Amino acid sequence: MKKVVFVGAGSMAEAIIAGIVERGALEPQNVFVMNKSDDERLTSLQTKYGVSIVCAQKEALKNANLVIFATKPKDVHHAMTDIMPYINEKAAVLSVIAGVSIQTFENGLGTRPIARSMPNTSATIGKSASGVAWNQSVDTTMKKFILGLLESIGIVKEVEEDDLHAVTALSGSGPAYVYYMVEALEEAAIDKGLTKDVARELIIQTLEGAAAMLKHTKIEPAELRKNVTSPGGTTEAGLKALETGLFKEAIAECIGKAEARSRELGALS
Numbered sequence: 001m002k003k004v005v006f007v008g009a010g011s012m013a014e015a016i017i018a019g020i021v022e023r024g025a026l027e028p029q030n031v032f033v034m035n036k037s038d039d040e041r042l043t044s045l046q047t048k049y050g051v052s053i054v055c056a057q058k059e060a061l062k063n064a065n066l067v068i069f070a071t072k073p074k075d076v077h078h079a080m081t082d083i084m085p086y087i088n089e090k091a092a093v094l095s096v097i098a099g100v101s102i103q104t105f106e107n108g109l110g111t112r113p114i115a116r117s118m119p120n121t122s123a124t125i126g127k128s129a130s131g132v133a134w135n136q137s138v139d140t141t142m143k144k145f146i147l148g149l150l151e152s153i154g155i156v157k158e159v160e161e162d163d164l165h166a167v168t169a170l171s172g173s174g175p176a177y178v179y180y181m182v183e184a185l186e187e188a189a190i191d192k193g194l195t196k197d198v199a200r201e202l203i204i205q206t207l208e209g210a211a212a213m214l215k216h217t218k219i220e221p222a223e224l225r226k227n228v229t230s231p232g233g234t235t236e237a238g239l240k241a242l243e244t245g246l247f248k249e250a251i252a253e254c255i256g257k258a259e260a261r262s263r264e265l266g267a268l269s
């Protein structure tokens with residue numbers, strides 16, 4: 001059984017740990033976590049998921065087959081310097097860090113198998129939409145292992161490394177856009193007299209229903225939209241307000257800014 005070490009034990013690391021441990025992709029005793037500080041955080045992950053904490057002698061790093069980097073982009077250089085004396089020369093690396101290139105890891109940790117991925121926090125419940133790219137050194141066995149881990153937390157698409165900036169803008173950050181839309185829908189529904197509980201349930205079911213229609217009917221979204229929109233009806237009136245509010249333009253700007261920020265984070269690291 002392969003041993004995996006998480007460098008950085010924040011919210012994304014927890015989302016992935018929850019997904020892989022709860023779906024049995026790895027035995028918790030083969031998963032190790034380390035952080036810059038905050039022993040309480042590590043103890044809490046240990047209690048919740050049965051994972052182990054990397055000890056002061058860093059034995060787990062010496063024995064690791066895969067090291068997963070889940071720090072903020074600004075901390076990645078420190079993290080690489082911290083672990084470099086201990087990391088097994090054969091260990092592969094999987095990064096989930098926004099923007100930071102495979103080349104940056106090769107510069108910091110030497111040429112070794114390196115995968116760069118972009119999951120999202122829905123990994124917690126096995127529903128991540130992830131992208132992944134590889135360097136030349138990742139062999140078929142390690143690729144299968146990493147794809148298996150990413151598949152245990154949701155779906156995964158293999159893409160060119162440069163496209164990970166767009167994946168980050170779309171599905172990495174995507175859950176936040178959806179939650180923001182839910183906040184707006186909820187506020188508007190409450191304003192029109194619904195209770196928060198009723199509004200929340202109706203919104204969740206509407207999102208789930210629309211997502212399932214897209215997935216199962218394979219009908220184009222524009223066609224599905226037309227099916228909802230009766231001429232002179234309520235939907236038409238609502239959609240007109242979105243058009244007037246430049247909804248599509250705002251979405252294009254949102255993805256554009258997020259993609260550009262991913263590139264910036266990479267350049268800054």
Ligand SMILES: NC(=O)C1=CN([C@@H]2O[C@H](COP(=O)(O)OP(=O)(O)OC[C@H]3O[C@@H](n4cnc5c(N)ncnc54)[C@H](O)[C@@H]3O)[C@@H](O)[C@H]2O)C=CC1
Nearest residue numbers: 008009010011012035036070071072073075078079097098
């Ligand atoms: N939160 C999200 O929705 C997603 C985040 N990501 C990426 O995941 C990464 C982590 O994000 P979050 O978990 O949200 O951040 P976070 O701030 O919750 O976690 C980062 C962790 O890294 C630790 N750390 C910092 N320096 C370290 C070092 N030298 N050695 C070991 N640990 C160190 C910190 O103590 C902290 O616990 C980011 O690079 C982000 O781009 C990717 C996909 C989605």
Ligand SMILES: O=C(O)[C@@H]1CCC=N1
Nearest residue numbers: 098168171172173174
């Ligand atoms: O906001 C961020 O930078 C990270 C990357 C994707 C989601 N959260």
